[in-house]
Amino acid sequence: MRKTALICGVSGQDGALLAKLLLTKGYKVVGQTRKLQSSYPNLMKLGLIGKVDVLACDLMDKKAVKEMLLDVEPDEIYNLSGQSSVGLSFEKPLETFESHTLPVANILEVMRSEKLNARFFNAGSGECYGNSDIAIEIGMPMQPISPYAMAKASALMLVERYREIYGVYACTGVLFNHESPLRGERFVTQKIISSAVQISKGQMDKLELGNLDVIRDWGWAEEYVEAMWLMLQRDKAEDFVIATGKPYSLEDFVKATFDALGLKWLDYVSSSERYMRGNEVHSNYGNPKALKEKTGWAASLKMKGVIKKMLEGQI
Numbered sequence: 093m094r095k096t097a098l099i100c101g102v103s104g105q106d107g108a109l110l111a112k113l114l115l116t117k118g119y120k121v122v123g124q125t126r127k128l129q130s131s132y133p134n135l136m137k138l139g140l141i142g143k144v145d146v147l148a149c150d151l152m153d154k155k156a157v158k159e160m161l162l163d164v165e166p167d168e169i170y171n172l173s174g175q176s177s178v179g180l181s182f183e184k185p186l187e188t189f190e191s192h193t194l195p196v197a198n199i200l201e202v203m204r205s206e207k208l209n210a211r212f213f214n215a216g217s218g219e220c221y222g223n224s225d226i227a228i229e230i231g232m233p234m235q236p237i238s239p240y241a242m243a244k245a246s247a248l249m250l251v252e253r254y255r256e257i258y259g260v261y262a263c264t265g266v267l268f269n270h271e272s273p274l275r276g277e278r279f280v281t282q283k284i285i286s287s288a289v290q291i292s293k294g295q296m297d298k299l300e301l302g303n304l305d306v307i308r309d310w311g312w313a314e315e316y317v318e319a320m321w322l323m324l325q326r327d328k329a330e331d332f333v334i335a336t337g338k339p340y341s342l343e344d345f346v347k348a349t350f351d352a353l354g355l356k357w358l359d360y361v362s363s364s365e366r367y368m369r370g371n372e373v374h375s376n377y378g379n380p381k382a383l384k385e386k387t388g389w390a391a392s393l394k395m396k397g398v399i400k401k402m403l404e405g406q407i
């Protein structure tokens with residue numbers, strides 16, 4: 093029997109990439125978006141217009157969520173919705189908090205009360221664990237220091253408790269930074285790639301960034317959506333870290349990008365207060381070992397591979 097997947101937040105980077113993956117696996121894919129739009133750039137770039145049934149639903153509204161879930165009857169639900177920029181969450185704390193917690197609470201509550209026979213994946217974040225000099229694993233204490241991280245930590249706990257108390261099949265993939273050409277320029281990787289390409293063509297002189305010392309774990313988003321799917325194929329719902337496991341500084345990322353274009357980064361890049369955050373996580377990277385052991389998944393592209401692919405998407 094053909095399975096039906098419901099992707100909440102289908103218009104974002106991960107939603108579109110997951111839709112593509114599930115279509116190739118033969119799923120019927122229904123994509124939720126907050127409001128119907130005249131165009132869906134990410135779905136369009138992946139050639140998915142007309143292949144995904146897009147529906148509008150306000151995930152903050154429990155009644156609407158119930159109607160959607162009873163109508164679609166999904167076998168698998170993936171929640172990839174919500175305000176996804178840590179930086180922007182400092183400017184929009186309440187909207188960010190609500191956008192990550194209420195949809196999860198509503199979906200879980202409908203699954204519980206209607207006894208839905210569906211599996212639920214929620215996109216979590218490594219940011220919940222705050223600053224760490226060691227690779228982050230499930231079970232380590234969470235130390236959220238941004239509104240975004242507080243929201244994702246709350247959602248992770250909701251999923252954990254509904255699974256434990258009510259036996260709902262629900263799990264969180266604790267995702268570390270994962271990139272693709274579908275990323276908006278609000279995210280630092282896309283900002284660096286597109287600026288470096290413009291500099292290499294003589295269309296731009298300088299690139300201003302914030303803190304170059306931060307350490308992150310950058311992977312390739314297309315591989316990460318495969319991990320989401322693999323998590324829902326397991327009989328037992330469990331949370332996992334989805335990461336490359338390789339920490340790099342932002343300076344490493346900048347240098348490798350400019351090197352790949354034959355440019356000296358120090359000639360063009362500066363650090364400015366303007367792009368620094370009030371409350372910054374210095375070091376944040378994940379340990380994907382448990383996921384590898386249970387599903388065989390491992391990130392094949394690490395930072396340099398991600399840069400290469402992003403440059404190919406740009407030039």
Ligand code: GDP
Pocket residue numbers: 176177178179269278279280281283300301302303304306308342367368369372373
């Ligand atoms: P997010 O923090 O996961 O939402 O991802 P970003 O790509 O926005 O930021 C990743 C890291 O890069 C953070 O530690 C930022 O503080 C740092 N960063 C340094 N300069 C910049 C910049 O100019 N823009 C952004 N977005 N982030 C920057």
